[in-house]
Amino acid sequence: xxxxxxxxxxxxxxxxxxxxxFAALYDATSRKLFGICLRxxxxxAEAEEALQDVFLRIWAKADRYAVTxxxxxxxxxxxxRNLSIDRLRARGAAxxxxxxxxxxxxxxxxxxxxxxxxxxxxxxxLCIDELEEDRASAVRGAYLDGESYADLAQKHDVPLNxxxxxxxxxxxxxxxxxxx
Amino acid sequence: MTPSMPSQDDSILAAEYVLRVLPSDxxxxxxxxxxxxxxxxxxxxxxxxxFAALTDDVAEVMPPAHAxxxxxxxxxxxxxxxxxxRMIWGWLSGAVVAMGLAAVVLVPGLVERTTTSGGFDPxxxxxxxxxxxxxxxxxxxxxxxxxxxxxREAAQPQADHSMELWxxxxxxxxxxLGLMPDEKDAMMPMKADMSDMMMHxxxxxxxxxxxxxxxxxxxxxxxxxxxxxxxxx
Numbered sequence: 266x267x268x269x270x271x272x273x274x275x276x277x278x279x280x281x282x283x284x285x286x287f288a289a290l291y292d293a294t295s296r297k298l299f300g301i302c303l304r305x306x307x308x309x310a311e312a313e314e315a316l317q318d319v320f321l322r323i324w325a326k327a328d329r330y331a332v333t334x335x336x337x338x339x340x341x342x343x344x345x346r347n348l349s350i351d352r353l354r355a356r357g358a359a360x361x362x363x364x365x366x367x368x369x370x371x372x373x374x375x376x377x378x379x380x381x382x383x384x385x386x387x388x389x390x391l392c393i394d395e396l397e398e399d400r401a402s403a404v405r406g407a408y409l410d411g412e413s414y415a416d417l418a419q420k421h422d423v424p425l426n427x428x429x430x431x432x433x434x435x436x437x438x439x440x441x442x443x444x445x
Numbered sequence: 446m447t448p449s450m451p452s453q454d455d456s457i458l459a460a461e462y463v464l465r466v467l468p469s470d471x472x473x474x475x476x477x478x479x480x481x482x483x484x485x486x487x488x489x490x491x492x493x494x495x496f497a498a499l500t501d502d503v504a505e506v507m508p509p510a511h512a513x514x515x516x517x518x519x520x521x522x523x524x525x526x527x528x529x530x531r532m533i534w535g536w537l538s539g540a541v542v543a544m545g546l547a548a549v550v551l552v553p554g555l556v557e558r559t560t561t562s563g564g565f566d567p568x569x570x571x572x573x574x575x576x577x578x579x580x581x582x583x584x585x586x587x588x589x590x591x592x593x594x595x596x597r598e599a600a601q602p603q604a605d606h607s608m609e610l611w612x613x614x615x616x617x618x619x620x621x622l623g624l625m626p627d628e629k630d631a632m633m634p635m636k637a638d639m640s641d642m643m644m645h646x647x648x649x650x651x652x653x654x655x656x657x658x659x660x661x662x663x664x665x666x667x668x669x670x671x672x673x674x675x676x677x678x
Contacts, residue, residue: 270616283576283669283672284520284521285574285576285671286669287517287520287576288513288517291513291517292513295513296505296507296508297503299506299507300500300505300506301503304500313508313509313512316512316516317516317519320516321519321520333490333493334490335490335493335494335497338497339494339497342497342500343493343497346497350465389496389498390498393499404499407464407465407466408464408496409503413465414468432461432464432466433461436460436461437453437457440457440460
């Protein structure tokens with residue numbers, strides 16, 4: 266069984282409230298997910314709390330994993346990244362967030378299967394490399410550092426609307442590159 | 446942002462939503478559309494998958510041991526607690542908790558593997574452990590005689606449910622091996638066609654709590670009490 270199939274089976278067992286499978290899933294994936302929490306939050310204590318949030322969410326929502334059609338790691342990574350950003354934005358009086366973000370995030374999974382082969386996923390790295398360096402950095406900054414348009418505009422020293430136009434064009438190019 | 450926006454724009458909007466850079470009013474409007482528009486949800490899942498690959502080069506970091514302990518303690522008391530309509534989990538988990546406590550008292554340390562009696566020479570072995578790492582059952586399989594030997598360690602027979610043993614072949618669905626015998630040390634004859642699956646490493650043996658007499662449907666329906674991988678002896 267591939268590592269991915271093993272993790273998928275563990276998630277299925279976690280959905281059946283199998284605590285041993287939950288412990289095994291933690292052992293198999295917590296290093297990666299903790300790395301992501303640390304990368305986003307850049308603070309060990311907060312990353313530890315985020316990791317707890319992540320696994321409690323996995324425990325609570327494992328039965329809904331299948332409807333996303335994601336590969337198991339994509340789902341786990343998305344949960345870890347989103348909850349870390351929730352925590353990042355809860356830190357200060359962030360202006361660009363809305364109340365109840367976590368709940369809204371939960372509301373969206375539907376029954377569509379958009380399974381993406383991992384080789385296709387890897388291509389995003391190559392496609393991002395095709396972007397100009399500062400634009401690639403903006404995409405990464407938004408995804409991994411939780412930077413808002415305001416943050417990005419300040420960092421790249423451009424007006425906010427310019428920043429948005431930039432990023433949207435970059436996303437368009439990314440999409441074209443990925444569909445080639 | 447009008448509802449008749451071309452889909453190319455929707456795809457970029459979905460990417461902005463996944464990146465979480467949308468201004469709050471646009472995000473709220475986007476979320477409102479998600480429930481009604483499957484194509485939009487597909488765009489969101491697509492971008493989630495693409496962006497997730499950006500974490501490929503994020504270094505793995507071992508979280509501290511206390512984080513694992515705290516987490517497992519937090520899911521413990523909630524096991525089987527349900528929001529109604531799933532009463533079966535309630536009493537099953539009650540039994541599991543009771544058994545877990547008994548196990549801790551009865552088996553303070555790991556039990557040494559019992560020496561095998563004459564004529565039984567297992568090629569495969571599995572230690573079935575509970576979620577708290579208590580040795581629950583030992584299983585050994587001798588392909589020559591086709592016998593599965595089951596030794597109860599912490600496992601105690603329960604009056605209100607049956608324990609059922611399962612083989613979960615590598616990458617496959619659980620196959621019932623039968624109900625847990627009453628004896629502390631028992632031999633269970635296995636069908637000849639089980640041998641190949643038993644002999645493969647990567648398989649797993651698990652025991653679940655089922656209604657008296659075993660799972661009515663032939664697939665596990667109850668709490669997994671313990672499980673362990675099959676390995677060559």
